[in-house]
Amino acid sequence: MSKYYLFQDTKKCIGCHTCTIQCKSHKNLPVGPRISQIIAVGPKFVGGLPRASYVFMPCFHCEDPWCVAACPTGAMQKRAKDGIVFIDFDLCVGCKACITSCPWGAPQWNPETGKAVKCDYCMDRVDQGLKPACVTVCTTHCLDFGKVEDTTRIRRERHAQAVAALDQNA
Amino acid sequence: MENEIYSLCFMCSVRCPIKVQVKDGQVRWIEGNPLVPGMEGSLCPRGAAGINMLYDNERLQSPIIRDGERGAGKWRKVGWDEALDYIAEKLKNIIDKNGGQSVVLGERTQLATHVSKSFLKAIGSPNHFTHDALCKGSVNTACRSLFGYTDAQLGIDYKNTKHIVLYGRNIFEAISVKEVNNLTQALENGAKLTYIDPRVTVTATKAHRYWMIRPGTDLALNYALINVILKERLYDSQYVDRWVQGLAELQDFVQPYTPQWAEEETGIPADEIVTFAREISRDKPAVIFHFGYRGASYTNEIYQRRAIMILNSLMGSVEAKGGFFIKKGPGEVGGKPARKLTEQEFPKLDLTRFDKVGTPEFPLPDPNHGVAQILPHAILKEDPYPIKALIAYRLDPLGSIPDTALTKKALDKLDLLVTIDINYSDIAWYSDVVLPESSYLERTDCIQQANGLKPQMFLRRQAVAPRYDTREGAMILKQIAERIGVGRYFPYENMEELLRWQLDGTGFSLDDFNAKGFVAYGKDQIFWDRKDGLKFKTPSKKIEFTSALLENAGFKSFPVYEPVVRPNGGNFRLVTGRIALHTHVSTQNNPYLHEITPENVLWINTRKAAERGIKNNDVVEVMSEKGAGKIKAFVTDMIHPETVFMLHGFGHEAKLASRSYNKGVSDSLLQKNVSDIIGGSPALHETFVTVNPA
Numbered sequence: 011m012s013k014y015y016l017f018q019d020t021k022k023c024i025g026c027h028t029c030t031i032q033c034k035s036h037k038n039l040p041v042g043p044r045i046s047q048i049i050a051v052g053p054k055f056v057g058g059l060p061r062a063s064y065v066f067m068p069c070f071h072c073e074d075p076w077c078v079a080a081c082p083t084g085a086m087q088k089r090a091k092d093g094i095v096f097i098d099f100d101l102c103v104g105c106k107a108c109i110t111s112c113p114w115g116a117p118q119w120n121p122e123t124g125k126a127v128k129c130d131y132c133m134d135r136v137d138q139g140l141k142p143a144c145v146t147v148c149t150t151h152c153l154d155f156g157k158v159e160d161t162t163r164i165r166r167e168r169h170a171q172a173v174a175a176l177d178q179n180a
Numbered sequence: 181m182e183n184e185i186y187s188l189c190f191m192c193s194v195r196c197p198i199k200v201q202v203k204d205g206q207v208r209w210i211e212g213n214p215l216v217p218g219m220e221g222s223l224c225p226r227g228a229a230g231i232n233m234l235y236d237n238e239r240l241q242s243p244i245i246r247d248g249e250r251g252a253g254k255w256r257k258v259g260w261d262e263a264l265d266y267i268a269e270k271l272k273n274i275i276d277k278n279g280g281q282s283v284v285l286g287e288r289t290q291l292a293t294h295v296s297k298s299f300l301k302a303i304g305s306p307n308h309f310t311h312d313a314l315c316k317g318s319v320n321t322a323c324r325s326l327f328g329y330t331d332a333q334l335g336i337d338y339k340n341t342k343h344i345v346l347y348g349r350n351i352f353e354a355i356s357v358k359e360v361n362n363l364t365q366a367l368e369n370g371a372k373l374t375y376i377d378p379r380v381t382v383t384a385t386k387a388h389r390y391w392m393i394r395p396g397t398d399l400a401l402n403y404a405l406i407n408v409i410l411k412e413r414l415y416d417s418q419y420v421d422r423w424v425q426g427l428a429e430l431q432d433f434v435q436p437y438t439p440q441w442a443e444e445e446t447g448i449p450a451d452e453i454v455t456f457a458r459e460i461s462r463d464k465p466a467v468i469f470h471f472g473y474r475g476a477s478y479t480n481e482i483y484q485r486r487a488i489m490i491l492n493s494l495m496g497s498v499e500a501k502g503g504f505f506i507k508k509g510p511g512e513v514g515g516k517p518a519r520k521l522t523e524q525e526f527p528k529l530d531l532t533r534f535d536k537v538g539t540p541e542f543p544l545p546d547p548n549h550g551v552a553q554i555l556p557h558a559i560l561k562e563d564p565y566p567i568k569a570l571i572a573y574r575l576d577p578l579g580s581i582p583d584t585a586l587t588k589k590a591l592d593k594l595d596l597l598v599t600i601d602i603n604y605s606d607i608a609w610y611s612d613v614v615l616p617e618s619s620y621l622e623r624t625d626c627i628q629q630a631n632g633l634k635p636q637m638f639l640r641r642q643a644v645a646p647r648y649d650t651r652e653g654a655m656i657l658k659q660i661a662e663r664i665g666v667g668r669y670f671p672y673e674n675m676e677e678l679l680r681w682q683l684d685g686t687g688f689s690l691d692d693f694n695a696k697g698f699v700a701y702g703k704d705q706i707f708w709d710r711k712d713g714l715k716f717k718t719p720s721k722k723i724e725f726t727s728a729l730l731e732n733a734g735f736k737s738f739p740v741y742e743p744v745v746r747p748n749g750g751n752f753r754l755v756t757g758r759i760a761l762h763t764h765v766s767t768q769n770n771p772y773l774h775e776i777t778p779e780n781v782l783w784i785n786t787r788k789a790a791e792r793g794i795k796n797n798d799v800v801e802v803m804s805e806k807g808a809g810k811i812k813a814f815v816t817d818m819i820h821p822e823t824v825f826m827l828h829g830f831g832h833e834a835k836l837a838s839r840s841y842n843k844g845v846s847d848s849l850l851q852k853n854v855s856d857i858i859g860g861s862p863a864l865h866e867t868f869v870t871v872n873p874a
Contacts, residue, residue: 022364024352024382026760031228031772036209041775053385053818060818062385147211147223149357150364 012071012093014131015158016145017165022152025050025064029144029153036132036143043118045069045129046144066153068144069116069129071095077128080111086126089133096130099123131155181205186213186697188628188640190620191226191233192763193288194356195628197697198227200621200643207231207621207643215696218358225761227357229772233619234647238769238837239602240616241648250592251610253835260651260659267613268663270596271303274568275664280304281531282566286552287311287573291626291640292654294520295670296573299657301526302666307534307567309550311575318859319475320546322485325727325737327498328717330546331471333507335632338362340502342463343372347398347488349470352383354758366502372463374456376401378755379783379825380818389456395753395823395865396478396744397446402487403741404442404450405457407434409494414461416496423714424493426726426737433738445743447820464495466502475861477755482859483739486727493723499707499714506715507631508706510686515701518627518637518682524669534558534567537860543733545860553581553853553862556590569596573653574617578606579765579829582851582862583806600653603766609834618642618650624675626654627682630698633705637686639679639693654678735858751868752788752824754804756847765829768840779844780827781814784871789815792872799874802826802845804867806852809845810874824871 025048033039033046045068052062071088075095078086085101086108088094097108097117102125108117109126117128132142140146145153154161182203188195189210197213210230212219233239243263248254258266274282284307285296293310300308312320319331327334338344339362351363367373367386375387378395393401409415410431420427439450460467469491475481489498497503510517535554536542545551555577559567570577570591581587591597591610599611608614617623625640651659658670672678679690692699708714715721719728726737747753761777762768782802784794794800796815801808802824809831819825830844851867 022368024355024360024386024760026225026352026355026382027776028223028225028228028760030776031225031232032223034772035228035231041771053380055817059387059390060380060384062382146221147228149222149224149355149360151220151222151361 012095012131013157014092015156015161016068016131016142017154017161018066019152020063022150023064023066024150025062026149028147028149029066032143032147037127039120039127040122043120043127045118045127067114069095070114071131076111077108077117080107082107094131094133096133097126097128099125102126185641185643186693187643188620188638189227189230190640191230191767196227196357197638202643205644207234212357213697216698218361222357222361224355224357226763226767226773229770230621232772233770234621236771238604239648240604240608240614240650242616244614246612253609263613263615264659264663267596267598268660271569271660272664274595275303278566278568281307282568283307284309284534284555284567284569285571285573286555286575286577288575290574291628294522294626295654295657298521298524298669299661301522301529302661302669303664304527304529306529306531309535309552309555311552311580312549313545313551313860314476314553314580314862316472316475316861317545317549317551318481318856318861319471319485320549321544321859322482322489323471325729326486326489326493326723329506335505335507336468337502337505339365340466341366341371341468342466342502343374343460344468344470345374345460346376346383346470347472348377349472350377350381350383350757352386353381353760354473355760378820378823391448392820394445394447394744395755395820399480399484399487400437400442400445400741401448401453402484402491403434403437404439404453405491406430406487406494407437408439408454408457409461410434412458414457415494416464419465419496419710420494422711423723425720425722425724429738430490430725437741461495465497465500467495467497468503477863477865479854479856479863479866481856481861481863485859490725498723499710501707505633505707508633508635509631510635510701512635512706513702515635516686517629518686519684521669526669532564534564536564542857544729544858551855551860552577553855556581556587556853559590559593568594570594571598571600572607572611573600576605576607576765578610579846579848581853582848582864583853584846584849585807586853600656603769604834604837605765606833615656616648616650617653617656618646622646622650623652624679627679633707635701636698637688638698747822747868751870753822753865754847754850754867754869755823755825755865756828757825759827762827762829768829768832768843769837771839774839780830781812782871783814783816783819783825785819785821786815786817788821789813794871794873800871801874802850802869802871804850804869807849809849811845824869
């Protein structure tokens with residue numbers, strides 16, 4: 011894994027696709043590839059209430075990325091300093107080996123360039139101290155981006171608050 | 181060359197504050213204005229597709245004049261002078277022969293609406309109308325009947341609410357970013373969400389309570405809630421005693437409307453209604469019974485919206501933290517609002533409006549907005565007088581006014597049909613002359629006066645030069661006015677001059693907007709004193725359950741409830757609504773938004789679909805007494821069996837908007853043009869349809 015963590019607070023996500031569109035807009039992608047994508051599952055009635063999941067699918071930036079291993083030209087790379095997996099478009103020949111190899115469909119096809127394209131956590135923005143496009147404009151701020159330690163802390167704090175609230179009602 | 185500009189989005193009418201980054205004359209990035217609470221960078225999907233709109237080659241690119249039959253799609257590209265001269269000459273002839281009132285201008289309310297209104301005043305026409313009545317005319321009238329304020333003069337304090345009730349107000353799909361974020365914050369803090377809708381929406385999936393109500397029976401539910409709240413004295417008695425007129429009459433009226441009675445009408449179990457009434461009253465006054473965004477579904481719409489606001493009044497939640505508040509203007513802190521061109525002296529006009537609003541025939545709708553759906557009737561019947569010209573400004577009567585065939589028949593009688601828009605809308609496609617407006621990223625606009633708990637002003641600023649041969653709407657109307665001899669009412673040569681004229685006397689200058697994109701008149705939130713300081717604008721200065729506005733016009737405050745007509749077994753009530761990805765009829769051709777939602781589908785209950793041999797994704801024919809279309813079926817348990825649902829805004833006819841052309845079915849094509857004749861909204865859910873395999 012890269013040293014970063016892209017956290018989705020599923021409780022707050024409303025499946026609105028702002029992330030997907032801002033991503034496409036920032037990367038100037040044509041119709042077709044959606045490299046950060048919301049997939050809605052449901053709704054279904056659970057305990058008498060309708061419930062749905064809006065699953066956020068960017069790239070996991072694997073520790074041992076199969077796409078990097080599969081790439082015959084060295085275009086798919088893992089950045090040494092932070093583990094972001096990205097494509098050097100000058101080297102990509104459009105063979106689709108990365109698309110074949112990824113178990114989660116993260117790399118996609120850009121019909122305009124004839125090359126693969128994937129989530130790189132907007133490393134142009136990250137290098138400027140900014141957050142990825144999807145996180146920056148997320149409608150409900152349900153996406154967050156940071157170092158694993160920090161985002162884990164946010165989760166624990168939320169859990170602690172929930173527990174503490176129960177305590178107060180007792 | 182790089183710079184950042186604070187501005188206002190306009191992918192929908194909410195006008196969210198944004199920050200735009202420009203490099204080498206191109207817009208590279210848009211995000212929500214980080215300095216505005218509730219925005220903090222956020223956009224909605226339409227806002228995120230703004231750059232995609234700007235660089236879309238299927239936008240209107242120059243003035244065009246029709247060169248064939250109306251709607252045939254044969255166009256002649258012309259320069260601005262030719263287009264404006266052509267319009268001016270036609271208008272002059274029409275006004276000379278038929279009077280100024282024969283010219284109508286309709287638009288979606290926007291920052292330059294004071295310019296359009298001034299244009300009509302200058303030519304002697306009372307006939308300005310907005311999209312508002314189509315959306316919420318009855319909500320407006322309902323609020324005036326109770327409080328003396330329009331719905332637009334009331335705000336909602338989502339952030340501090342403890343329980344919010346949404347009647348089909350699909351807040352997480354019909355998105356206003358600040359509202360979504362403030363409500364999300366409240367839910368995070370433990371607020372409860374009750375959602376009532378015949379259809380499961382995204383909002384329903386976030387609710388703590390969901391009722392799949394029989395469509396059209398929200399009013400019955402509300403009367404039963406009022407019944408329980410009064411019987412069990414669950415209301416805020418101090419507030420009600422001080423501020424409400426007509427509690428005794430309400431008490432008498434709701435006697436028969438018990439939860440048991442409502443169960444039969446709505447399908448919601450009586451005990452659940454009672455439990456809910458008790459539960460929500462514990463959180464008063466920090467509760468919100470939401471009065472809706474669109475309130476245009478039934479012929480008794482005004483009474484449904486009144487009942488909602490009566491519930492809020494009983495909870496004491498009007499002018500309460502976590503409830504509703506009355507929006508405060510600059511005057512509240514000794515400030516002055518921006519000037520509007522309408523404040524000038526115009527020739528006196530004493531003419532009936534085309535929609536007869538304000539006359540005994542149609543006394544109560546708001547004349548500031550008029551009633552759009554009356555237009556086809558008025559043109560066809562030449563009642564109250566002949567109408568000869570329509571300027572459709574960022575409003576599409578074909579996609580918005582119910583019964584498209586009737587609307588077209590009426591438009592065919594006009595001598596002149598002009599559209600001002602940025603897209604090939606259907607009305608543009610049907611027009612004689614189309615004038616392309618610069619998009620929100622390419623133009624500076626008039627001041628936005630943002631009243632609220634803290635009065636502010638916002639500004640839309642040009643980020644980049646127009647890509648095509650387009651102009652600002654306020655300049656277009658001025659240039660037509662000059663050509664017909666009334667240019668004196670438009671004292672500016674460009675938008676900056678108009679802004680300076682507007683800001684004159686406010687104590688603010690254009691430069692004051694540079695730092696944040698807005699200016700504030702004061703620092704603190706203003707809530708009035710609930711004991712003695714509430715300034716209701718009704719004749720009694722109270723909340724009028726028994727309404728002088730209604731009763732003086734000959735209508736009842738509490739008419740007997742009439743059960744809704746149920747489907748006959750072979751048909752369904754047609755219900756429409758929104759999605760996060762599209763705005764009304766205006767974004768369906770945006771490449772990114774189209775990519776995710778290219779067409780609408782017809783939601784139909786699984787059991788009802790099976791009876792007809794309809795499977796998911798089958799193409800079906802949906803037919804009403806007004807029209808028919810072929811559409812894909814979405815077979816689901818997530819909709820009430822008596823209802824079918826489709827998204828509004830599809831089935832476009834403009835061929836040069838190639839992506840949205842002929843995709844899905846237009847709800848307006850199917851709907852009947854009937855109205856709530858008291859409140860003013862069209863009754864968009866009063867149409868029944870049959871659904872059969874195509």
